[in-house]
Amino acid sequence: MTDFFSTYVLxxxxxxxxxxxxxxxxxxxxxxxxxxxxxxxxxxxxxxxxNVVGPFGLFQSFADLLKFIIKEPTIPASSDKFVFLLAPLIxxxxxxxxxxxxxxxxxxxxxxxxxxILYVFAISSLEVxxxxxxxxxxxxxxxxxxxxxxxxxMVSYEVSIGFVIVTVLLCVGSLNLSDIVVAQExxxxxxxxxxxxxxxxxxxxLFPMFIVxxxxxxxxxxxPPFDLPEAExxxxxxxxxxxxxxxxxxxxxxxxxxxxxxxxxxxxLFLGGWxxxxxxxxxxxxPGIIWFLAKVALVFFMFAMVKAFVPRYRYDQLMRLGWKVFxxxxxxxxxxxxxxxxxxxxxxxxx
Amino acid sequence: MLGLQAFxxxxxxxxxxxxxMMVVLARNPVHSVLFLILTFxxxxxxxxxxGAEFLALILIVVYVGAVAILFLFVVMMLDLDxxxxxxxxxxxxxxxxxxGLVLLAELVIAGTGSAYHPALxxxxxMPTPPLTEMSNIQALGHVLYTRYIFFFQLAxxxxxxxxxxxxxxxxxxxxxxxxxxxxxxxxxxxxxxxEIRKVESGRGI
Numbered sequence: 001m002t003d004f005f006s007t008y009v010l011x012x013x014x015x016x017x018x019x020x021x022x023x024x025x026x027x028x029x030x031x032x033x034x035x036x037x038x039x040x041x042x043x044x045x046x047x048x049x050x051n052v053v054g055p056f057g058l059f060q061s062f063a064d065l066l067k068f069i070i071k072e073p074t075i076p077a078s079s080d081k082f083v084f085l086l087a088p089l090i091x092x093x094x095x096x097x098x099x100x101x102x103x104x105x106x107x108x109x110x111x112x113x114x115x116x117i118l119y120v121f122a123i124s125s126l127e128v129x130x131x132x133x134x135x136x137x138x139x140x141x142x143x144x145x146x147x148x149x150x151x152x153x154m155v156s157y158e159v160s161i162g163f164v165i166v167t168v169l170l171c172v173g174s175l176n177l178s179d180i181v182v183a184q185e186x187x188x189x190x191x192x193x194x195x196x197x198x199x200x201x202x203x204x205x206l207f208p209m210f211i212v213x214x215x216x217x218x219x220x221x222x223x224p225p226f227d228l229p230e231a232e233x234x235x236x237x238x239x240x241x242x243x244x245x246x247x248x249x250x251x252x253x254x255x256x257x258x259x260x261x262x263x264x265x266x267x268x269l270f271l272g273g274w275x276x277x278x279x280x281x282x283x284x285x286x287p288g289i290i291w292f293l294a295k296v297a298l299v300f301f302m303f304a305m306v307k308a309f310v311p312r313y314r315y316d317q318l319m320r321l322g323w324k325v326f327x328x329x330x331x332x333x334x335x336x337x338x339x340x341x342x343x344x345x346x347x348x349x350x351x
Numbered sequence: 352m353l354g355l356q357a358f359x360x361x362x363x364x365x366x367x368x369x370x371x372m373m374v375v376l377a378r379n380p381v382h383s384v385l386f387l388i389l390t391f392x393x394x395x396x397x398x399x400x401x402g403a404e405f406l407a408l409i410l411i412v413v414y415v416g417a418v419a420i421l422f423l424f425v426v427m428m429l430d431l432d433x434x435x436x437x438x439x440x441x442x443x444x445x446x447x448x449x450x451g452l453v454l455l456a457e458l459v460i461a462g463t464g465s466a467y468h469p470a471l472x473x474x475x476x477m478p479t480p481p482l483t484e485m486s487n488i489q490a491l492g493h494v495l496y497t498r499y500i501f502f503f504q505l506a507x508x509x510x511x512x513x514x515x516x517x518x519x520x521x522x523x524x525x526x527x528x529x530x531x532x533x534x535x536x537x538x539x540x541x542x543x544x545x546e547i548r549k550v551e552s553g554r555g556i
Contacts, residue, residue, distance in 0.1 A: 008355060021448055080379075080381075115404050115408060117410060118408045118409075121408075122408040125416030126411065128420060129388070132423060137425050148424070155416075155417055155420060158417075175488065335522075338394070338405055
């Protein structure tokens with residue numbers, strides 16, 4: 001019995017505790033990311049943004065949470081009720097499940113699995129189901145059109161995201177997210193004679209891929225300027241048009257969790273994860289988690305700025321960008337990077 | 352298989368079998384497809400338990416993340432009447448049963464064939480190095496890109512031909528359709544795009 005306790009129960013409880021802690025911190029972070037999004041948007045448009053609840057409006061997200069929860073949920077009479085309620089659950093569960101493999105500092109990860117990046121890619125490719133099911137189950141043409149757009153958009157941009165990830169993997173030689181970060185300690189900066197700086201990270205050596213990944217991440221998370229699935233001038237609110245109260249909040253939470261994940265992925269793949277920008281004192285005194293969060297905040301700031309000042313794309317332009325620009329570009333980069341690594345022997349797997 | 356692993360095996364197995372049953376039994380075709388997706392996910396779980404984590408995730412990325420989505424859309428848009436389609440479905444039950452039995456027999460032969468003839472044990476597949484030496488993906492890559500490179504390329508070519516075929520079948524060049532040409536738009540200069548005229552007041556151009 002003690003054997004059973006020490007093999008299953010104790011590790012299980014430890015993992016559960018870690019996961020709950022991670023989840024609570026993540027949800028609070030998402031609440032403030034949502035607020036930051038609104039504040040940045042407001043600042044660009046010379047408004048004040050939410051500023052009533054708490055000092056500087058800092059508790060606005062929590063007030064919104066309370067409002068959503070105590071509102072009465074409405075379910076359309078002609079909807080498919082089970083799928084209608086399942087869709088937001090799927091959206092939020094999958095978005096949060098991906099964070100299990102995200103390393104936030106050296107060794108700070110819930111599940112340090114060898115195929116971490118593939119896991120993230122697989123789970124985020126499922127996120128489109130929340131949108132499709134929600135759009136179909138609502139039994140409304142606006143919702144269904146939104147779902148159609150969203151599915152085509154997410155499937156298209158997943159392709160280029162996949163190729164970007166492959167180029168990074170070619171340079172690293174591992175699918176483990178922690179290994180990807182550690183591999184960025186030595187890179188282009190060291191070859192240029194500037195070791196231990198932020199020039200070592202992949203953003204410089206794979207700069208075109210960094211740009212492609214950033215734009216594809218915007219499209220993958222349905223962020224403006226690619227927010228066609230919920231384009232309010234055409235589709236009212238797209239696939240979420242029939243949703244209200246808690247189910248709507250779950251869709252929003254899933255969306256912002258996906259955005260946070262994409263910021264984390266950009267940080268891990270291209271901005272060196274928890275590594276300090278200069279690998280010597282006093283920069284190394286700051287814990288890795290602070291650097292990680294600072295980089296995530298920086299990437300999110302870019303996300304928010306793009307939302308604030310780029311006008312919305314037209315749908316055929318969006319598809320053209322995904323299939324005719326990003327796909328050939330990322331495919332060519334995979335070939336070029338593979339050739340360079342093979343010829344120079346820089347790659348980790350050059351055997 | 353012990354403890355937790357057996358527990359999860361039975362969970363995934365029951366979900367897979369139950370969902371597969373519901374694919375056939377569900378009244379709404381969209382529900383059928385959703386159950387099919389659940390079957391895929393449960394099968395991916397079984398792959399994971401068998402130590403084939405790469406296959407599991409590729410199953411999710413390719414089948415659940417791309418193929419099933421298209422499938423779902425076709426079913427959603429077609430507005431099928433399942434009740435009418437199911438009339439007389441029992442006529443085909445014997446055929447289904449025969450196909451099922453053949454598949455089952457193949458699985459049993461592949462699994463237990465070595466008991467009848469020792470040579471069959473080595474004939475099934477080239478063994479890969481144990482997981483402790485080499486990760487799943489590395490092992491797969493080593494086999495796929497060396498020993499089976501010809502078949503791998505051939506599979507790629509077949510898919511390519513199928514893709515080109517699908518495009519050729521659906522591509523129609525409509526006459527008299529104004530298409531946007533991005534390079535032409537970008538290449539325009541003020542000299543070619545606008546014409547400046549001096550218009551006298553009270554008179555048109």
